[in-house]
Amino acid sequence: xxxxxxxxxxxxxxxxxxxxxxxxxxxxxxxxxxxxxxxxxxxxxxxxxxxxxxxxxxxxxxxxxxxxxxxxxxxxxxxxxxxxxxxxxxxxxxxxxxxxxxxxxxxxxxxxxxxxxxxxxxxxxxxxxxxxxxxxxxxxxxxxxxxxxxxxxxxxxxxxxxxxxxxxxxxxxxxxxxxxxxxxxxxxxxxxxxx
Ligand SMILES: CC(C)(COP(=O)(O)OP(=O)(O)OC[C@H]1O[C@@H](n2cnc3c(N)ncnc32)[C@H](O)[C@@H]1OP(=O)(O)O)[C@@H](O)C(=O)NCCC(=O)NCCS
Numbered sequence: 001x002x003x004x005x006x007x008x009x010x011x012x013x014x015x016x017x018x019x020x021x022x023x024x025x026x027x028x029x030x031x032x033x034x035x036x037x038x039x040x041x042x043x044x045x046x047x048x049x050x051x052x053x054x055x056x057x058x059x060x061x062x063x064x065x066x067x068x069x070x071x072x073x074x075x076x077x078x079x080x081x082x083x084x085x086x087x088x089x090x091x092x093x094x095x096x097x098x099x100x101x102x103x104x105x106x107x108x109x110x111x112x113x114x115x116x117x118x119x120x121x122x123x124x125x126x127x128x129x130x131x132x133x134x135x136x137x138x139x140x141x142x143x144x145x146x147x148x149x150x151x152x153x154x155x156x157x158x159x160x161x162x163x164x165x166x167x168x169x170x171x172x173x174x175x176x177x178x179x180x181x182x183x184x185x186x187x188x189x190x191x192x193x194x195x
Contacts, residue, residue, distance in 0.1 A: 002058050002066065003130075005122040012066035012087060012119055014058060019067055020044070020051040022083050031108045035144040038167045054088055062131060063089035063100055068119050084110050087119045089127055089136070097162045098137030098175050100127060104150070111146070117153045124154055128178045135177040137162075142170040155180060 002014035015023070024047030027033055033042055051065065058064030065088035070081045085106035092101045102124055106116045127133045138156060140147045151174045162173035 002062070002064055003126065005066070005119075005126070006071060007118045007122050009071055010084070010115060010119065011069055011071045012122055013069065015051055015054055015065040015067050015086065015088075017048075017051060017055065019083060020048040023047050023051060023067070023086060026083060026085065026107060027105060029108065032105050035141045035147065035168070036103070036105050054090070057090070061091075063127065065089075066119070066123060068106065068115065084115070085119075087116075087123045089123060092137050093139075094137065094162050094173065097159050097173055098135040099133055101137045101139060102127075102154075103138070104147075116146075117150050120150055120154055124176060128176070133178070135175050138174045139164070139171050140174070141166060141168045142172055143168065148172070148174075 005012040028042040054065035067083040068085040087104040089100045127136045156174040156176040159173040164171040
């Protein structure tokens, strides 16, 4: 069972199967899927499959996906608000860099306010703290400057030896270790990476 995090005005709660429809619409936004899904359309079936994988991860390995939503005022009984985005820990395609990768997405109407950074900080702190993972990695397209800015603020450092080439060009690897002393190092050849 994944924990829920309260961060500033937002709540990160474990994803549920019924979130797939709204998340699918969110991921299919042109500006969201541009880098996260290499610009490809995200169907309802794609979203359901990704959400199901993350729910299975949570049952198996205590990491998975959190939905980012506005916090409700104390005492209100209104139903969950639509997701603003998500942050997830997924099994890494380069375990020699880190055992898990962090990914995130946010509705474009909420960009530029630090929401992704605070959400990812909570999730990375959970991975390196209570989960006791030695490191968390991340891989971003070279052109995804907003995501690279988030990673820098998370205290991640580049692992250039792990870089790959993806459909949109160079894919740059980053990592943060539990001790905060991430260092570029020797890595194994990349395997297949879920994107
Ligand atoms: C990446 C993403 C989650 C960032 O969300 P966010 O809440 O706007 O992030 P933050 O506000 O915490 O930080 C964004 C940083 O990028 C900067 N930034 C945003 N767009 C930028 C651009 N086009 N060029 C340069 N910098 C940019 C912001 O200024 C900010 O940095 P600063 O505070 O140092 O100025 C959001 O852009 C997104 O959902 N993108 C689509 C999905 C995606 O690509 N996910 C990453 C793949 S793992």
